[in-house]
Amino acid sequence: MEQNKRHRKKLFFLVFAGALGVAATVIGGFQLMQFTESTDFCGRLCHQVMYPEYAAYQASPHSRVDCVGCHVGYSAGWMVKSKISGIPQMFATVFKTYDRPIPGPVNNLRPARDTCENCHRPEKFSGDLVRVIRHYQSDENNTEEVITRVLKVGGGHTAAARDIHWHIAATVWYLPLDKERLQIGWVGVEGDNGKMMQFIDPDKATEINPELIENEKRLMDCIDCHNRATHVFYSPNELIDSAIAEGRIDRSLPFIKKEGLAALDPPSSSLDEGAKKVESIEEFYRTSYPQVYEEKRASLDAAIVQLKEIARLTTFPYMKVDWNTYSNNLGHLQSPGCFRCHGKLVATTGDKEGTPIDAGCNSCHYPLPSTIE
Secondary structure, eight states, X not given: OHHHHHHHHHXXXXXXXXHHHHHHHHHHHHHHHXXXXXXXXXXXXXXXXXXXXXXXXXXXXXXXXXHHHHHTOSOHHHHHHHHHHHHHHHHHHHTTOOOSSOOSSOTTOOOGGGTGGGTOOGGGOOSOEEEEEEEEOSSTTOOEEEEEXXXXXXXXXXXXXXXXXXXXXXXEEEEESSTTSOOEEEEEEEOTTSOEEEEEOGGGGGGOOHHHHHHHOEEOOGGGTSTTSSOOOOOHXXXXXXXXXXXXXXXXXXXXXXXXXXXXXXXXXXXXXXXXXXXXXXXXXHHHOHHHHHHTHHHHHXXXXXXXXXXXXXXXXXXXXXXXXXXOOSXXXXXXXXXXXXXXXXXXXXXXXXXXXXXXXXXXXXXXXXXXX
């Protein structure tokens, strides 16, 4: 009887210890999973590798959105996929076998309809958007140049969709011919009648066949234009313009645009070197504009702080990244963007057979009418 009692105690102890072990494993595993989905894990643990992307993310409008919110979304299936795809990335980080810079775009990224559209609903976009862009020349007065454009954002439901966001409201397929998706050889637009209106690059016609289209075509979504939505690497020229326009750099400082660009473009071999170049601007004002140096010392100090921050956002020598590294398809200033298809691909079916896709400026934007100005 006494022996059975001892056995029961041992069994109870083993069950209790086992339950504690299971609970600790579950809780620890859950905490580990949460940590691997955190922004700190993505941006800081892999500090050298992801630092450029993390710096751009911190300065972006999406800086309050967790990395997984866009890259994975909220789904058990995609979470498992992300963990599996992350294993070789982890080994590449540990053994430093990763590419520099990190190649883009990300392959097999979850469709934007499952992530971006949790916050942004294309069918709710409508009307036009006025954009006022301020540039500053590199002269003594930092002369301002104002460009005003009205963007035909469009959107809406499929039947009534129009303008820029028609591309998402409609069902548009395309065939990329390169990894960067800068060369597009074919586009197909599904009509309400089930027929496909097709367009093809005449220069690539011999390379394209139905089998290739069927196997390699992609459904167009948000990131085919907004491909750098959160990780945009702006040039020093753009960042200095923004800082002056927003009042973070005093425009009344003579030649501040010119001196800032001289310190930041081309990028330095290290962030410390970039900071020293920025600090040397103080000597320029002390010797060339002594009165300004004395009277606007606070403005000059504030400008140097801002220029150092711009250096932080543009100096990534280890990962070999600068503002020219990645193509930005939103528009057509730094890369072909819209002109990957517009003005290049020609209709092969329908009433417009032989006609290129419209590439007129007014298709997407137009100057602000003088009566409104």
